[in-house]
Each structure stands twice: as C-alpha cells, then as structure tokens.
Amino acid sequence: MAYALETAQSQIQSLLEKACSSSSFEMKNPPPKVDADLAVPLFRMAKESGKNPAAYAAEIAAGLELEGTLFESVSVTGGFVNFKLAESPFTERVFADFAENGEEYGGSQVGAGRNIVIDFSSPNIAKPFSVGHLRSTIIGDSLYKILSFVGYRVIGDNHIGDWGTQFGKLLYAFDVWGDRQQVEANPIREMLALYVRFHQEAEKDPALEQSARGWFKRLEEGDPEANELWQWARDASWEEFQRIYLRLGVKFDEVLGESFYNDHLDVVVKNAFDQGLAQWGEIEALPTEGQGEDEAGDGEDSKDVAQEKVALIHLDDHGIETPLLIQKSDGTSLYATRDLATIDHREKTWKPAEILYVVGGEQKLYFRQLFKAAELLGSKAKCVHVPFGLIRLPAGKMSTRKGNVIFLEDVLEEAVSRSEAILEERDLSDQEKRQIAEVVGIGAVKFADLSQTRTKDVLFDWEKMLNMQGDSAPYLQYAYVRIQSILRKASESVLVAPVDPSLLTEAQEMALIKALARFPETVGNAARSYYPHLIATYLVSLAREFSSFYKAVPILKTEPASLAATRLELARRTAQVLQQGLGLLGIACPQRM
RNA sequence: GCACCCGUAGCUCAGCUGGAUAGAGCGACGGCCUCCGGAGCCGUAGGUCAGAGGUUCGAAUCCUCUCGGGUGCACCA
Numbered sequence: 218m219a220y221a222l223e224t225a226q227s228q229i230q231s232l233l234e235k236a237c238s239s240s241s242f243e244m245k246n247p248p249p250k251v252d253a254d255l256a257v258p259l260f261r262m263a264k265e266s267g268k269n270p271a272a273y274a275a276e277i278a279a280g281l282e283l284e285g286t287l288f289e290s291v292s293v294t295g296g297f298v299n300f301k302l303a304e305s306p307f308t309e310r311v312f313a314d315f316a317e318n319g320e321e322y323g324g325s326q327v328g329a330g331r332n333i334v335i336d337f338s339s340p341n342i343a344k345p346f347s348v349g350h351l352r353s354t355i356i357g358d359s360l361y362k363i364l365s366f367v368g369y370r371v372i373g374d375n376h377i378g379d380w381g382t383q384f385g386k387l388l389y390a391f392d393v394w395g396d397r398q399q400v401e402a403n404p405i406r407e408m409l410a411l412y413v414r415f416h417q418e419a420e421k422d423p424a425l426e427q428s429a430r431g432w433f434k435r436l437e438e439g440d441p442e443a444n445e446l447w448q449w450a451r452d453a454s455w456e457e458f459q460r461i462y463l464r465l466g467v468k469f470d471e472v473l474g475e476s477f478y479n480d481h482l483d484v485v486v487k488n489a490f491d492q493g494l495a496q497w498g499e500i501e502a503l504p505t506e507g508q509g510e511d512e513a514g515d516g517e518d519s520k521d522v523a524q525e526k527v528a529l530i531h532l533d534d535h536g537i538e539t540p541l542l543i544q545k546s547d548g549t550s551l552y553a554t555r556d557l558a559t560i561d562h563r564e565k566t567w568k569p570a571e572i573l574y575v576v577g578g579e580q581k582l583y584f585r586q587l588f589k590a591a592e593l594l595g596s597k598a599k600c601v602h603v604p605f606g607l608i609r610l611p612a613g614k615m616s617t618r619k620g621n622v623i624f625l626e627d628v629l630e631e632a633v634s635r636s637e638a639i640l641e642e643r644d645l646s647d648q649e650k651r652q653i654a655e656v657v658g659i660g661a662v663k664f665a666d667l668s669q670t671r672t673k674d675v676l677f678d679w680e681k682m683l684n685m686q687g688d689s690a691p692y693l694q695y696a697y698v699r700i701q702s703i704l705r706k707a708s709e710s711v712l713v714a715p716v717d718p719s720l721l722t723e724a725q726e727m728a729l730i731k732a733l734a735r736f737p738e739t740v741g742n743a744a745r746s747y748y749p750h751l752i753a754t755y756l757v758s759l760a761r762e763f764s765s766f767y768k769a770v771p772i773l774k775t776e777p778a779s780l781a782a783t784r785l786e787l788a789r790r791t792a793q794v795l796q797q798g799l800g801l802l803g804i805a806c807p808q809r810m
Numbered sequence: 811g812c813a814c815c816c817g818u819a820g821c822u823c824a825g826c827u828g829g830a831u832a833g834a835g836c837g838a839c840g841g842c843c844u845c846c847g848g849a850g851c852c853g854u855a856g857g858u859c860a861g862a863g864g865u866u867c868g869a870a871u872c873c874u875c876u877c878g879g880g881u882g883c884a885c886c887a
Binding site: 243245246247248249250251256258260261263264269270294295296297339341378381382383386430475498500501527529538539540541542544545546547549551552576577578579580581582583604606607609614636639640643657668669670672673674675676678680681684685686687688689691692694695696698699702703706707742746748750751754757758761764765767768769771772773774788809810 | 882
C-alpha cells in the first residue's frame with residue numbers, strides 16, 4: 218500500500234485529471250499562512266485556456282468531488298488550488314502505515330532486485346585518518362543505509378589506496394630514514410612523519426621523486442624486498458584504520474584495495490590497445506612545480522625521464538580535452554589503470570545497476586575521463602561520481618604532505634569528553650556515562666558533517682563539530698530519550714487502553730503527524746539524489762515538532778486513558794522514526810542520556 | 811589562460827525539478843523548571859538572497875555578464 222501522503226497526492230492527481238485536460242501537476246507545500254496542506258499551481262493551464270488564473274482555478278476547484286478522499290476542503294488563492302487534509306482520516310491512514318510497515322516504515326522496494334556498489338571511504342593508508350577522510354566514509358555509509366532501506370542490495374567496497382607511487386615514496390623514506398621499531402610502536406604517525414620528510418627532502422632534491430618511482434616499480438614487478446616491506450606497512454596501518462572504523466560503526470562488504478588489482482593491470486592496458494582505444498604517446502616531462510609561462514625554456518636542463526612512451530586514451534572526440542593516462546613511461550600503472558580493472562571486476566562480480574564513487578569533487582574531471590574510457594572499453598555499468606566538497610581549515614586547505622591536518626581521533630575524543638561533561642550530573646554509572654558519551658559525541662561529529670549539503674565545501678569549525686544543541690544529533694537523541702523515558706513510565710491502564718487516532722485534534726498533534734507522514738518521501742528523495750542531508754534536516758524539523766508537542770500537550774497525564782494511549786503511540790512512532798532516520802545517517806540512539 | 815563549483819541574517823547553514831510574506835541553529839535580548847528529562851520550550855531583534863541585465867504570469871532558484879572565494883587542467887591519488 219502506498220504511504221498516506223503518496224495516496225493523498227495521487228488522489229489530487231486523479232481529481233485534477235478529470236477536471237482539466239492536462240495530466241501532470243506540480244504539488245507544492247503551501248506557505249504556513251495558507252490553511253492547506255498541498256497546493257497545485259494552475260497558472261500555465263489557465264494561460265493555455267486563455268483565462269485569468271484565479272478564475273480558472275476557482276472554476277476547477279468548484280467541480281472537485283472530495284468524497285472518498287483524504288481531503289476535507291479545497292480553496293483557491295490566485296492561481297493556486299489548495300487542498301486541506303481531513304484530519305481524522307489522514308491520521309488514521311498514517312497510523313495504519315505504521316501498523317502495516319512496522320520498523321520498515323519509511324522504506325520501500327524501489328530498488329528491489331538491483332545491486333549498487335558504493336566505493337567509499339577509500340583512504341590512502343599509511344597516512345592518518347583525518348577529518349578529510351571522514352566525509353567519504355560517513356556519506357558513503359549513510360548512502361549505503363539509505364539505499365538499502367529503499368530495497369537495493371548494496372555492496373560497500375572500501376577501495377583503499379594501498380598501491381601506487383605514494384607507496385614508492387614511503388618505501389624509499391623507510392629504507393633511508395626509517396626505524397622498524399619506531400614505526401611498529403606507532404605506525405600511522407611514524408609513517409606520516411616519513412611521508413612528510415620525503416616531501417621536504419624532495420623539495421631540495423627532485424631526484425628523490427625518481428627514486429620513489431623506482432621503488433614502486435620494484436613493488437609492482439614483484440621484487441621480494443619491496444613486497445615484504447609493503448606488506449608490513451600495509452598491515453600495520455590497516456590495523457589502525459580498522460580501529461577507527463569500529464569506533465565509527467562503519468562496515469564494508471569488501472575491502473579489496475588497489476593492490477588487489479595488480480594482476481589485472483596488464484590485461485587492462487592490452488585490452489585498451491586491442492580495441493584501438495589506447496595509443497603510445499609522448500608527453501611533457503614530469504611536472505615539477507612551476508607551470509612555466511609561455512616562453513617555455515625548452516632547455517634540456519633536467520628531467521630526461523621520458524625516453525619511453527606512455528599509454529594514453531584520447532577522449533577529445535567525447536568532449537574531454539585531457540587524455541587518460543594508463544601506463545607510465547617506466548611501465549608502471551596509475552590510479553586510472555587500477556580503476557579500470559576495478560570497474561571490470563565489480564561488473565563481473567556483482568552485475569551492479571550502478572557503481573557509486575563517493576569521492577571529493579576535485580576529482581570530477583578524472584571521473585569523467587575514467588567513466589568515458591570504461592564505457593568505450595565496453596563497460597555497461599552506470600558509474601556515478603557522488604562528489605563532496607572539501608573540508609577547509611581556517612588556515613587554508615588541509616595537506617597531508619605538509620602535515621597540516623586535523624586527526625579524526627582528536628576530534629572524536631574532544632566530542633566524547635564534552636558530552637561526558639554534560640552527563641556528569643546525571644544519575645548513571647560511570648560505564649554508562651562513557652558509553653553514552655561515545656554515542657552522543659560521535660553522533661554530533663557525524664551529524665555536523667552529514668547535515669550540510671554534500672557538494673559544498675565545509676569550513677572546519679570545532680564549535681560546529683562539537684555542537685550539542687539546536688541543529689545537532691544530541692538534540693535528536695534527546696528527543697528520542699525523552700520518549701523512551703515516557704514509555705518506561707506509562708502505566709498498565711494506559712498501555713492496555715485502545716489507540717484511537719480520531720482523538721487527536723490539537724494543532725501540535727496534527728503538525729507532528731504530518732511531519733511523520735513526510736518521512737517516506739524524504740527517504741525517497743535522499744535515495745534518488747544521494748543527499749543524506751535531506752534526512753538530517755527532516756529529522757530536525759520532526760524533533761522540533763515533537764518538542765513543541767511535548768511541551769504543549771500532556772501525554773500520560775491526561776484522560777481518558779485511550780487519549781493517553783493514542784498520544785503515547787504518537788510519541789512512540791516519533792521515536793521510531795528518529796531512531797530509524799538517525800540510523801540512516803549512521804548515528805545511534807542511547808536509551809538515556 | 812580554459813573548465814567546473816560556490817556567494818542567502820553578525821557567524822554556520824536550509825530553501826526539493828522556478829511559485830504565494832525567504833527559514834533554522836549559534837550568538838544577542840526577553841520570558842519559562844508546583845506538571846511526563848531545561849542537551850529543552852516560547853518570544854524579540856537581525857536579510858538590497860554578492861552586483862547588473864535578461865527569460866517568465868511569477869526568479870534566491872533558469873540564462874548572460876561583472877566582482878569575490880574555491881577546485882581541476884597528462885607519468886599523484
């Protein structure tokens with residue numbers, strides 16, 4: 218059965234279809250001043266029939282038969298036809314939706330029978346987990362949950378960056394300056410130090426870049442020493458990452474990583490040539506830093522590395538100027554090579570309807586190239602880049618190379634200890650306090666990020682990340698906790714009393730019911746657009762409606778018992794949606810706080 | 811230089827495929843714990859939606875230009 222609001226909308230649709238000649242109508246939410254729930258503008262059709270909008274709308278409205286619908290009245294203002302829901306029937310429908318769907322309320326089956334692969338988190342290991350990695354991780358995790366909720370079978374694949382020239386740099390740095398004991402004691406921070414040092418030294422001596430590529434070449438060609446060292450570095454850092462994922466509550470179905478595709482890379486390149494797509498070419502020497510204005514002192518002074526040729530896929534015919542590079546002049550692979558192999562593998566393994574890449578917006582061009590190349594190579598999967606804005610520090614952009622990063626763990630610690638401080642006065646055991654602080658603190662951090670439009674850059678702001686009031690996860694969790702508290706206190710007589718939706722007539726009750734009715738639509742929009750923040754902003758408005766209701770209307774302390782029971786049911790369903798919605802954002806609810 | 815993204819209240823942000831008097835939170839100011847949990851509720855102040863044109867019955871939303879900020883542009887990922 219369709220949800221209440223969907224039913225209401227389709228009723229309007231068919232009413233108007235009969236009344237007008239047109240068949241598609243926009244449904245709008247009228248402004249608060251208008252006493253109606255759904256509005257349909259008829260300006261266009263009025264114009265087509267040569268009448269003035271108000272008269273046309275009035276004419277249409279007059280002929281509508283509301284009998285048997287969820288609406289009680291129609292009004293007209295200007296060219297709008299406004300529909301007002303009949304409270305009792307609508308409320309009953311909403312309660313029926315809950316009864317029918319139970320915990321699945323809000324979900325759907327639109328994705329049933331289809332697979333979606335989500336490539337998310339995908340950090341470069343051997344670097345610390347910064348707040349920058351947080352975005353891909355929690356946006357991806359949230360999309361995983363949202364898409365699952367609307368029926369897709371979702372495969373979460375953490376495509377970790379454990380291969381490539383960056384590892385060449387690390388291996389080089391370790392070989393020259395590293396100390397095994399030190400690194401094992403504190404893998405990530407030591408590796409970061411090595412990585413940073415590499416870049417500092419390379420500033421002075423560009424030849425190091427060449428050495429790093431040499432190490433990567435050894436790695437890719439199976440050199441035992443390089444591989445042993447790589448394996449060790451990879452395992453050590455992966456262990457730390459797992460600790461963070463555990464704490465964030467983020468899980469993956471696969472963690473294949475770039476290195477997994479090492480054996481498939483030759484095939485990718487060969488294929489590209491066989492299909493006549495790739496060409497050998499020469500390109501400018503390795504980049505240093507200066508663009509070199511236009512005079513281009515083509516002096517032979519330095520880099521003479523490009524004696525051999527690189528493999529390119531030209532995409533000019535498809536509106537993309539820069540070709541995709543799939544093999545370096547020393548024969549080693551690139552990100553693109555491995556990504557092409559990855560697409561092929563995912564397609565064969567899961568036959569996905571879509572592959573989502575939750576990766577920063579700065580890689581937009583790259584993904585256009587990659588997806589086009591994959592398509593030309595015969596891939597059928599619909600690849601979608603789901604970009605997000607980067608996190609900027611007040612001081613400027615974060616840069617691992619410069620060591621200018623904020624560690625996620627530091628943020629989480631601060632958030633947890635702040636919420637622990639608030640819990641200080643509560644009558645709870647220390648262990649409970651610690652557990653609750655963890656859930657609340659981490660929820661706050663996740664919510665601060667997920668509640669913003671995915672695609673926009675965000676300014677990292679400690680106060681915002683750690684906000685526990687107003688638009689925040691703790692605000693939502695708090696509403697949930699209060700409802701749990703009420704449920705605990707409900708007496709037997711209320712619990713056994715019949716629930717009767719027609720008893721609900723207060724303005725705050727109706728507002729809350731309408732808010733609950735909007736959940737399924739919100740979930741659908743979030744799933745379609747890959748925008749988790751739609752759920753976040755929805756939940757805030759729901760919790761706000763609940764808080765007003767809670768303040769204004771007694772739940773348990775009212776007569777008769779059936780009214781108390783009905784309000785309790787309303788509260789219980791609100792808690793359910795809050796928990797479900799927060800769950801879709803990867804945020805848990807404590808029972809007390 | 812070329813391409814893409816962004817510019818909404820003092821600050822951080824919503825505003826769905828163009829729709830009615832642009833909304834929250836934080837901060838500021840003023841109220842509310844005899845009543846189910848004050849991480850809360852209620853109210854006040856605060857906006858030429860960067861600017862200028864254009865399309866439209868109607869523009870924060872679409873188009874063009876200007877200004878301001880960000881990102882990307884072949885041997886990193």
